[in-house]
Every structure is written in structure tokens, then in C-alpha cells.
Amino acid sequence: MKLFKYLVLAFVVCAVLLAIGLGSKVWRWSNNPVPMTEPVVEFNVPKGSTIRSVAESLVRAGLDIEPQLFILYARYTGQDKLLKAGAYEVRQGMTPVDILTRLEKGDMIQRQIALIEGWTYKQIRQALKNNKDITQTLDDTSDEALLKKLGASETHLEGLFFPETYVFVPGDSDFEILRRAYLESQKRLMQAWEERDPDLPLKTPYEALILASIVEKETGHSKDRDRVSGVFINRLKVNMPLQTDPTVIYGMGDNYKGNISKKDLQTDTPWNTYTRSGLPPTPISSPGYLSLLAAVQPEKHKFYYFVARGDGTSEFAENLQKHNQNVRKFILKKGN
Incomplete structure (x- = not known):
């Protein structure tokens, strides 16, 4: 009987020591950095992945994670049921606990x-x-x-x-x-439209978007944005063609090779604002918010013309005579 008790006691002691040893090993494993072959490793967790398939993916990616321990630990903590599908990365210094926490939270690569x-x-x-x-x-x-x-x-x-x-x-x-x-x-x-000036010749937010797209393409310097918009608003109010080259270029599509000619300006398309009055039927680009605001809050002035100076800014004129002078100064002279 005493022998039996000693055997039981010895078994219990061994089991406790084994548990302590195993627990110590698991603790060290779970809290020590995972050996890696690269500084950063990326891997993917498809939808429906199991903890075993994730462990296998990590091994294939070059991580020495001791897959059986990884699986057992995840099952013990319940994290095996909390995996989020997606693309992840592991960096040097991360532990198995870090990796599982990342998988649980869905802390994916962005x-x-x-x-x-x-x-x-x-x-x-x-x-x-x-x-x-x-x-x-x-x-x-x-x-x-x-x-x-x-x-x-x-x-x-x-x-x-x-x-x-x-x-x-x-x-x-x-x-x-x-x-x-x-x-x-x-x-x-809609944010910009809610802040529009009351006397605009624009009937809908979409018309504001169209004008903003033209302003975006015509403005080389941000300080000119509101003034350029004001020129187009002035022209729309008196039914004067906008006569803006970017709309012609857009209407040319793949035929545009880097330059436009007098013939191009005279060739009618739905977007040619030399041959047609008013706004084109659609936007010609994706305008940013400052261009949207410029379209609905244009600078109030008497300019109807502008020409590029060549430095990103524009020179404005109230009449055609002054505009032609500006063209000779900034365009024709530059070409000589």
C-alpha cells in the first residue's frame, strides 16, 4: 500500500515538474522573437483559413514558429476561432503572441x-x-x-x-x-454646393462639377483658381463661349498628340467650347475640393479673358484688345 502511495506521489511530482517544464517552454516560446530569414515577411490569410493552414503559411514564408506549439497555443487561448482574413506582415522582433494578436485584431497590411x-x-x-x-x-x-x-x-x-x-x-x-x-x-x-454664391449661372451640382473640372485643368497656380473661375462665370452670364483649350483636348480623345491646331479648335465635338456655347456635357477631369469651391465661389471681377504667362500663373484682361496684347507679350514673343 505504501509502495502504491509512493508511486502515485512520484507520478504526481513528475507530472507537475513536466507541466512546469512545458509551461516554461511555452512561455519562453510565446514571448521570444520568432526566428526569421528576412527583416519583414508578408503572408496572406484567405477566408476560411484554419489555424493549421495559417501556421503552414508562416513556415512557408520563412518563419520558424514551431507550428505545433503555435497551433496548440492558439487553441488554448481561443484565438484559433478569431482569425481575420487578409494580408499581414511580420517584422523582426515579433513574438508568436504578437502574431496571433495581429491576426485576431485584423491588423492588416495597408x-x-x-x-x-x-x-x-x-x-x-x-x-x-x-x-x-x-x-x-x-x-x-x-x-x-x-x-x-x-x-x-x-x-x-x-x-x-x-x-x-x-x-x-x-x-x-x-x-x-x-x-x-x-x-x-x-x-x-454637395458640401461645396451648399456654400455656393446666390447669383451663379449654374443650375445643378453637376454643372458646378463640370466647371470645376475645367478650372482644375486651366489653373497652373492655385492663387489664380478663383479668378479663372470668375472669367468662365462672366462668360456664362452673357452666353459667351468659354473657349477653353482643355475641353477641346478632351473632345479629341486619343487624337490629341500634345498640341492643338487652329483646325482642332474649329472641329466640332460635344466638348469643343469654341464651337459651342455654355458648359460641355460632362466634366473633363476629376477636380479637387479647391476647384469645386472656386466654381461655386468665383472671384467677382470684370475679366473675360486670360492667357498663361509661362510660369504657371495667368494674365487677365477685361477686353479682347488687352487680351491680344497679353497674347503677343506672353505667347507670340515666347515663340520667336
């Missing part, structure tokens, strides 16, 4: 893409297509289908996406970024 003020829709789509971290879902989607998918009431995509730097997670779709840019554009446009 990327940025900048949509630039004055870009056309074509340029925006190309930037999205060139980004390897963005999933392409719209290659076979028509403009009409995309407008419907966005819930847009407009009939043309140009100018509908606000130029901004957007943060995204690798794997996000091109549509998701466009959707965010569209909603941001609608919000900013």
Missing part, C-alpha cells in the same frame, strides 16, 4: 493609392490597373454597368471620382476603391 487632381477617368483606371495589390474586377464591366453598380444617377463616369490618397488592404478590388472615391466626390460636391 497600402495607399493616390488619385491625382486633374486626372481623367481613363488615367484613374490605369492607375488602379497598374497597382499589383488591387484585385481587378472591372475589366469586362461597361461604363453603363459600372454607373449602375455605383448607384450613380449620372450618365458619364468622367469627374465622378474624388482625387485623394486612399488607404486599402492588399486584395481590395478596383471597384471598392472607385466606390469610395465616388462617395467622397458626392460628399465634397
